[in-house]
Amino acid sequence: MIGPDIGFLVERIGVAVFALSGALVAARKGMDPFGFALLATVTGVGGGSLRDVLLGRPAFWIQDPTDPVICVAVALALYFHGRRRGLAFFGGGGRILVWADAMGLAIFAVVGSATALAAGAPPITAVVLGTLTATFGGIIRDILAGDVPLVLHREIYVTAAFLGAAVHAGAVSAGLPGFIAGAAGIGSAFVLRALAILKDWSLPPYVEAGR
Amino acid sequence: MIGPDIGFLVERIGVAVFALSGALVAARKGMDPFGFALLATVTGVGGGSLRDVLLGRPAFWIQDPTDPVICVAVALALYFHGRRRGLAFFGGGGRILVWADAMGLAIFAVVGSATALAAGAPPITAVVLGTLTATFGGIIRDILAGDVPLVLHREIYVTAAFLGAAVHAGAVSAGLPGFIAGAAGIGSAFVLRALAILKDWSLPPYVEAGR
Amino acid sequence: MIGPDIGFLVERIGVAVFALSGALVAARKGMDPFGFALLATVTGVGGGSLRDVLLGRPAFWIQDPTDPVICVAVALALYFHGRRRGLAFFGGGGRILVWADAMGLAIFAVVGSATALAAGAPPITAVVLGTLTATFGGIIRDILAGDVPLVLHREIYVTAAFLGAAVHAGAVSAGLPGFIAGAAGIGSAFVLRALAILKDWSLPPYVEAGR
Numbered sequence: 001m002i003g004p005d006i007g008f009l010v011e012r013i014g015v016a017v018f019a020l021s022g023a024l025v026a027a028r029k030g031m032d033p034f035g036f037a038l039l040a041t042v043t044g045v046g047g048g049s050l051r052d053v054l055l056g057r058p059a060f061w062i063q064d065p066t067d068p069v070i071c072v073a074v075a076l077a078l079y080f081h082g083r084r085r086g087l088a089f090f091g092g093g094g095r096i097l098v099w100a101d102a103m104g105l106a107i108f109a110v111v112g113s114a115t116a117l118a119a120g121a122p123p124i125t126a127v128v129l130g131t132l133t134a135t136f137g138g139i140i141r142d143i144l145a146g147d148v149p150l151v152l153h154r155e156i157y158v159t160a161a162f163l164g165a166a167v168h169a170g171a172v173s174a175g176l177p178g179f180i181a182g183a184a185g186i187g188s189a190f191v192l193r194a195l196a197i198l199k200d201w202s203l204p205p206y207v208e209a210g211r
Numbered sequence: 212m213i214g215p216d217i218g219f220l221v222e223r224i225g226v227a228v229f230a231l232s233g234a235l236v237a238a239r240k241g242m243d244p245f246g247f248a249l250l251a252t253v254t255g256v257g258g259g260s261l262r263d264v265l266l267g268r269p270a271f272w273i274q275d276p277t278d279p280v281i282c283v284a285v286a287l288a289l290y291f292h293g294r295r296r297g298l299a300f301f302g303g304g305g306r307i308l309v310w311a312d313a314m315g316l317a318i319f320a321v322v323g324s325a326t327a328l329a330a331g332a333p334p335i336t337a338v339v340l341g342t343l344t345a346t347f348g349g350i351i352r353d354i355l356a357g358d359v360p361l362v363l364h365r366e367i368y369v370t371a372a373f374l375g376a377a378v379h380a381g382a383v384s385a386g387l388p389g390f391i392a393g394a395a396g397i398g399s400a401f402v403l404r405a406l407a408i409l410k411d412w413s414l415p416p417y418v419e420a421g422r
Numbered sequence: 423m424i425g426p427d428i429g430f431l432v433e434r435i436g437v438a439v440f441a442l443s444g445a446l447v448a449a450r451k452g453m454d455p456f457g458f459a460l461l462a463t464v465t466g467v468g469g470g471s472l473r474d475v476l477l478g479r480p481a482f483w484i485q486d487p488t489d490p491v492i493c494v495a496v497a498l499a500l501y502f503h504g505r506r507r508g509l510a511f512f513g514g515g516g517r518i519l520v521w522a523d524a525m526g527l528a529i530f531a532v533v534g535s536a537t538a539l540a541a542g543a544p545p546i547t548a549v550v551l552g553t554l555t556a557t558f559g560g561i562i563r564d565i566l567a568g569d570v571p572l573v574l575h576r577e578i579y580v581t582a583a584f585l586g587a588a589v590h591a592g593a594v595s596a597g598l599p600g601f602i603a604g605a606a607g608i609g610s611a612f613v614l615r616a617l618a619i620l621k622d623w624s625l626p627p628y629v630e631a632g633r
Binding site: 031064068 | 340342367419
């Protein structure tokens, strides 16, 4: 755990920024308000739901549906704000989508790892689950919207999620306090993803020898 | 619950009409009989399976596989009927697909809500789960077939699922008998979706201010 | 069960060949090493994870993450081998993809059926679950990569998975030893799929009467 109260707050932020990224995609597609709500909710709670289901437990929002409500609120706020005043505040929507996605990616990599460790899974599982669930929300958002998943782009993406989950699981296994491990994991994932966005960093894409 | 016996029957009808919609998409894609069976089964039992898995329980058809068998039977019946006599009875396939989908949407919105409430989840969760699972069968059908999900169209779609689940969960919370709540939920979702289809009703799509 | 030790080995082979098929798709898309790892892992463990989740249990790799590690190792080996020496050994990648996919399909149809029977599900459920989970890994691989799912092609594909699961579930129900049932199921599915590939066999696609 990242520390019960701060961890709780951080996870809500992750849900909200992923929901924002879903709503921004809905805006680009010209969807109606309920389309906004659906895309925001699926993106916001999708990764965490997959994590819980793979761990063999009910999705985290079943008993307390605060998170889906946050997602719907974010979606409707963006819909009505954008219709009345435009999305200039959001840099037209394109740039903020990338950053909201980056923040959600970093947070969910660590929350996924922390949840797996708390459930008694070994550290390698925590890294796999953190990476999978951090990338899944964005993947399902892009597939539902009919876009090529961001994950396929060559900029460092899966790599950042992996780094965040690995730093967190490694730090916890090394005995560091949850708060430090969580901050280190989120920070390293976000910084790596930010550098990839700002400096167009990427890992070498696959090119076959002799071509 | 909608009332044990009628609810049971209604859910089977929902599975069958969603299976029919899957088989009609398979027909449009010129798939083979087993492709028909797969697409019909995934569409027919996909939404309910997602619902059960999010609630932390096995899919409803694991212990009693009646529903997958219904789906396969519907798929093969359509395949062989269409090859021999054409789909004129189904208006060429396009129109009936929309209506089968509408009926499945209305039924699964209420069945999802009822199942969540019966599992002890709060009413808001019932609305979220009803909406998600009613739309999921059609989403996965369209993605598997390589189409843009119907849910993205601007006609009222997610909205109808939401209305059905909200009417049902609200009526049950208000103490109405399950049969009334179920009929009201299915009726309101289907009528709203039918009006959207017949009158081209839609909610205002997102248009940015100043454009 | 197929027999504890051989069954265990066969399932690892199935995970590895599906992971290989995922990595080959990543190569075709020019992804980076972590993209390779993600696509290989999702393809390798996706079908089995769906099977477990539908049965209401945690995914099989949560307590023992050997399989995701195998998937990542296969992905990185192919990435670095291909960059240095090319994929000539793999026939350029296209042909081996089809065969790795065929082998994974045959193995997971039987493993899915065996797992369902071991969990106490009836034979029909075992056939449905075997078919679904054998085809799911490849479906999610193709969707993530932005391709049309192989399952839609008219060559015999779902049919082979169905045959393998049905032969296995039937043989077990008839009282045959697990080893025989498993070998018969995997063999029949693989031979049918191989014939479809080599001889361009297919079932009659849907064509409407009177056209």
